[in-house]
Amino acid sequence: MAASSSRLDITGAAHGARRAAQVLQRLREQPPALWYGGALVKDVTTHPALRGGVHSLAALYDLQWQHAATTLFDSPTTGHKVARSFMMPRTHEELHGITLAMQVWQNHTHGMMGRSPDYISRSITGYAAGAAFLAEANPQFGRNAVRYHEYLREHDLCLTHTLVTPQANRAVGAAQQADPYLAARIKEETDAGLVIRGARMLATLPISDEIMVFPSTVLRSAEEDAPYAFAFSIPNNTPGLRFICRESFDYGRSHFDHPLGSRFEEMDAVVVFDDVLVPWENVLLHRDVNRCNQAYARTGAVVHMTHQVIVKNIAKSEFLLGLAALLTSTIGAEGFQHIHEKLAELWVGLETMKAFLRAAEADAALDEWGVMRPAWNPLDAARNLFPRLYPRMVEIIQQIGASGLVAMPTEADLHGPLVEDIRRYYQAARAEAFDRVPLFRLAWDVALSAFGSRQVLYERFFFGDPVRMAGAVFQGHDRKPYMDMVREFIRRNVTEADETSARPVAQSDHGSA
Numbered sequence: 318m319a320a321s322s323s324r325l326d327i328t329g330a331a332h333g334a335r336r337a338a339q340v341l342q343r344l345r346e347q348p349p350a351l352w353y354g355g356a357l358v359k360d361v362t363t364h365p366a367l368r369g370g371v372h373s374l375a376a377l378y379d380l381q382w383q384h385a386a387t388t389l390f391d392s393p394t395t396g397h398k399v400a401r402s403f404m405m406p407r408t409h410e411e412l413h414g415i416t417l418a419m420q421v422w423q424n425h426t427h428g429m430m431g432r433s434p435d436y437i438s439r440s441i442t443g444y445a446a447g448a449a450f451l452a453e454a455n456p457q458f459g460r461n462a463v464r465y466h467e468y469l470r471e472h473d474l475c476l477t478h479t480l481v482t483p484q485a486n487r488a489v490g491a492a493q494q495a496d497p498y499l500a501a502r503i504k505e506e507t508d509a510g511l512v513i514r515g516a517r518m519l520a521t522l523p524i525s526d527e528i529m530v531f532p533s534t535v536l537r538s539a540e541e542d543a544p545y546a547f548a549f550s551i552p553n554n555t556p557g558l559r560f561i562c563r564e565s566f567d568y569g570r571s572h573f574d575h576p577l578g579s580r581f582e583e584m585d586a587v588v589v590f591d592d593v594l595v596p597w598e599n600v601l602l603h604r605d606v607n608r609c610n611q612a613y614a615r616t617g618a619v620v621h622m623t624h625q626v627i628v629k630n631i632a633k634s635e636f637l638l639g640l641a642a643l644l645t646s647t648i649g650a651e652g653f654q655h656i657h658e659k660l661a662e663l664w665v666g667l668e669t670m671k672a673f674l675r676a677a678e679a680d681a682a683l684d685e686w687g688v689m690r691p692a693w694n695p696l697d698a699a700r701n702l703f704p705r706l707y708p709r710m711v712e713i714i715q716q717i718g719a720s721g722l723v724a725m726p727t728e729a730d731l732h733g734p735l736v737e738d739i740r741r742y743y744q745a746a747r748a749e750a751f752d753r754v755p756l757f758r759l760a761w762d763v764a765l766s767a768f769g770s771r772q773v774l775y776e777r778f779f780f781g782d783p784v785r786m787a788g789a790v791f792q793g794h795d796r797k798p799y800m801d802m803v804r805e806f807i808r809r810n811v812t813e814a815d816e817t818s819a820r821p822v823a824q825s826d827h828g829s830a
């Protein structure tokens with residue numbers, strides 16, 4: 318067991334918002350402990366399975382400087398320009414400013430890099446805002462959250478996070494698995510900190526600087542689950558920590574052949590804690606099952622994260638609407654009525670997401686921590702709806718693209734001896750072959766490739782099991798006013814029916830006598 322590095326020095330050597338080169342340099346100098354294909358990755362910036370995503374991630378940091386007026390603000394402690402995604406908004410204008418900043422990245426990736434760093438930045442900002450909630454358990458935890466938020470903001474670090482326990486036996490909780498150390502748990506506590514052993518199921522974007530280990534929201538028993546109840550963060554190169562990556566969905570092909578997968582491979586990994594020492598200064602919650610179950614909601618972290626999610630949903634919906642419309646027009650399918658219906662369906666989905674965002678901003682209010690918190694109901698509706706919308710959007714791309722999604726040459730074919738065949742047989746009503754092929758390769762990467770399939774799975778599950786999210790809606794939203802409304806209708810209707818039946822039957826009601 319070895320100690321993780323200290324982060325007591327918050328602002329030393331920090332210079333606020335980073336640029337791409339600094340992101341890459343840090344990943345080279347402090348490489349996350351990624352295992353890929355049975356080997357430890359020495360340099361994620363050059364590894365063939367990872368470098369595409371890593372460079373796209375880094376490019377976001379240059380982009381924020383290109384749009385500095387929108388994406389950055391003056392640090393309240395150092396005066397440095399820092400990322401707006403770390404801002405605690407106090408007004409509606411500041412909240413809207415965060416939306417605009419997040420749109421810069423999501424419009425650039427078209428929502429295909431859902432784990433852009435602003436996702437966890439919003440979460441940790443929520444935790445820091447609700448520091449008093451953490452401090453009720455232990456004043457140090459509240460201070461840790463505030464200090465950590467400041468540390469991330471001033472160093473502009475990028476985080477992954479992990480929440481769910483390994484999928485071994487879902488019939489029982491973490492404490493009742495055959496192996497008590499399957500799910501990451503507190504093995505021991507020392508003066509230096511917690512020692513964690515076991516695993517967490519998943520972390521997207523392990524190609525990052527640190528990991529936030531969130532409380533799992535499914536803890537059931539206050540006593541039995543206590544060793545599994547914690548929140549902390551540690552650097553991704555902490556001794557004993559390792560990420561076991563899935564196979565890459567970047568095939569190592571050109572941007573022409575693989576327009577999305579070659580750029581936006583975020584990677585997902587199982588996280589193993591091999592007796593990892595977590596210093597107390599990094600701990601936000603400890604052995605407190607009830608507080609772990611409430612932390613997301615009470616601090617506001619879940620709302621601030623969902624704010625980022627809906628900005629992503631809008632960018633993605635716009636892109637898929639544009640793609641479907643372009644496919645339609647390219648192959649001259651705009652005369653068919655079912656195509657109109659499908660494009661209308663995509664438009665309705667997009668407008669619904671935009672309306673939810675607008676409502677969340679318009680109905681935002683200062684929360685108990687004095688932070689302008691977006692309204693939860695529209696965001697909750699959005700996070701329940703989009704897991705159904707996105708798979709349908711992809712289905713529509715398949716239904717419009719049809720065999721065009723597989724009758725598709727590669728870049729090499731375009732430069733090979735059959736180029737004249739390609740020119741002739743891949744032309745479309747409104748596109749030369751050389752324009753049609755890139756469009757269909759993009760549609761394939763959205764709707765058929767491993768990258769595209771993973772996007773569908775991601776949208777189905779990344780924010781939680783849709784079944785259990787629906788259960789939370791069932792439990793959490795008051796339906797009584799609507800039930801009362803229906804009861805009142807029935808009461809009035811019965812009363813009026815009684816009056817009607819009591820009425821003497823008029824001759825004319827029987828027609829002719």
Ligand SMILES: Cc1cc2nc3c(=O)[nH]c(=O)nc-3n(C[C@H](O)[C@H](O)[C@H](O)COP(=O)(O)OP(=O)(O)OC[C@H]3O[C@@H](n4cnc5c(N)ncnc54)[C@H](O)[C@@H]3O)c2cc1C
Pocket residue numbers: 478479480481484487518519520521522585771774775778779780781782783784785
């Ligand atoms: C691409 C991708 C990226 C992700 N990235 C992250 C990440 O970065 N960090 C992170 O922490 N998590 C991440 N997740 C995990 C995500 O949070 C989970 O997928 C989600 O919470 C569902 O949990 P599970 O996958 O373990 O499914 P399981 O809980 O194993 O569910 C499997 C099936 O059983 C059903 N089921 C299980 N338990 C119940 C129950 N109690 N009641 C009703 N039905 C039940 C489910 O509905 C589902 O059909 C990611 C997931 C995906 C697919």
